[in-house]
Every structure is written in C-alpha cells, then in structure tokens.
Amino acid sequence: MYTIGVDIGGMTIKVGLVDEQGNIVIKDRVKTNTDPYVAIKDTVELINKLLEKYNVSITEITGIGIGCPGSVKDREGILVYTNNLPWYNVNFREELKKYFNLPVEVANDANAAALGEVKYGVAKGYSNAVMLTLGTGVGGGVIIDKKIFSGSDGFGTELGHTTLVYGGKLCTCGRRGCLESYASATALMEQAREEMKINKNSKMWNYVSGDIMNVDGKIVFDCMQQGDESAKKVVDTYVNYVSEGIINMLNIFRPDIFIIGGGVSSAGKVFFDKIIKKVEEEEYGYAKVVIDIVPAKLGNDAGIIGAASLIG
C-alpha cells in the first residue's frame, strides 16, 4: 500500500507516492498556480500521472496527505490563510473528494514535517517531540502521543512567534522580540552583517566578493572553524538565542526528543554541541535529564513525507 503526499509551496507543488516505510517511490512537481482551484486540478492530474507511471491502482492508496504553509483548520481540511499565496478558505478535503474516494488530511507544513520525523525520520520510536525549523522564519511543530498538537482550530504552536526579547526587534508578525527575529537563518545573516560592519578584518569578508549581502550561514560557520574571532562571536550569540528558545520549549513541553530542521541545522556537530552544552547549563531543575537535541533527517523530502505521514 502507498500514501500520496502533497507538499504545497508558494512556487511549486510537489507530489510523491510514499510506501509504508516512508520512502518516496516516485515524485514530480508542478508550478503553483495562483488560482487555488486550478492548482488543485493540476495536483489531481499529477497524482493520476504518477499512479499511471508507477503502475499503481487507486485501490492500493490509503489516502492523500497535504501540507501547506499558513493557518490550517486541520480537522476540517481547510487552508484559511497563507502569507505565500492569495488563497483564502480553500477546502482541500472537499475539493479532492470530488476526484478521489479516499481519506484526505490537511495540515500546516511545519506540523506535518514534525510528524514525518516522528513516523519515519530521526524521532522514529518517540511519542513526544518538538521541532523547530530555522529557515527564512522559524517554524514549529509539536507532537504529543505521536499526533500533531495544533491547538484550537489548528492555529496553535507558532513557536517562532513567542517572545525572546521583550520590546526587541520588530517581527514579521507585528510583535516585537519574537524568537523568529533572533533565531531564524535570516536573523543569523543579519547578526553576521552587523559584526562584519564593526570588524573589517573578519575572515567573513574574504568570502562575500565585496558584498556584505552575500554572507550566509555556511560562511559564518566555516570562518568560525578557521579560528575567526568575529565569526565565533556571531555563532556564540546566535547559539545563545536558539538555546534560550529551546529551553523555553523544553520548560513548556518537556518532549522526549527535540528536533532542529531548516538550513542552519546542516551546520552539523559543532553547532549542536554548542547548543547542547548551553541547554544543559540552563535546564530547569537540579537533576539534569538530558534530552536528545538532534538535526532533522528527512531534508528536502520532508514536505512530501510529512504530508504522507498525516494518513493512518
């Protein structure tokens, strides 16, 4: 048996056929039409094309899972609003049921990615997990008893929009001092640029071809490992922000495992060792219980596999 995973993004819709072990056996993509009903038709066509191509009949499909950015009423299968597209109150479940007599589940993509990691990825075998995705923004997913916890109407667990610095930087959401404004990959690059402006001798300048806008997370971490003091300062400050955010989440949820996804998580062991050290120093309670803090595993396929994991 197979499940269909649909990953809706602002630019492309990715569709994959996922087997019972969580492997994508075939996948393809289509450009996201700005009209949601055209986009749904395109998705239906792509699903049918993949079934035909892989020679699988509809009776071998357990259901269709959809992950999309934005606010999702997951119990009803409705995308209410997303920053990325002019889509409002799109009832994916109702629309797809017109084409397929199958269960259809819809969730916010960060929540779906967290569930995917618990079902098939790095947190396999765990019941309770929290995932932070450090990308352009900071996404969050909370899994309790192997199920997504998404709060009333599915709008909860916006972990990136919890305050880290009272009265701090203005966030994209309108509040000040959100975790997202300090711990996203975007924030890391801002912090690196501020440091570069102060320290013109930083090695980071050697990698940006004269344009400070070219600095990225990889440059910061590489320069730190080459012994550049400025880069080390940037990483240490960033690690403090991320760690404080993690400690907040640990104090609220106390999950069995904590997952970090997004581009920054590829910085590897040096980044995770620093975070784990900082979290252990500041964890609540005198009896230190070490919680695994690990990088996400599903990578580029997290969208499709996470969506597929919504079924069953």
Ligand SMILES: [Zn+2]
């Ligand atoms: Zn915010």
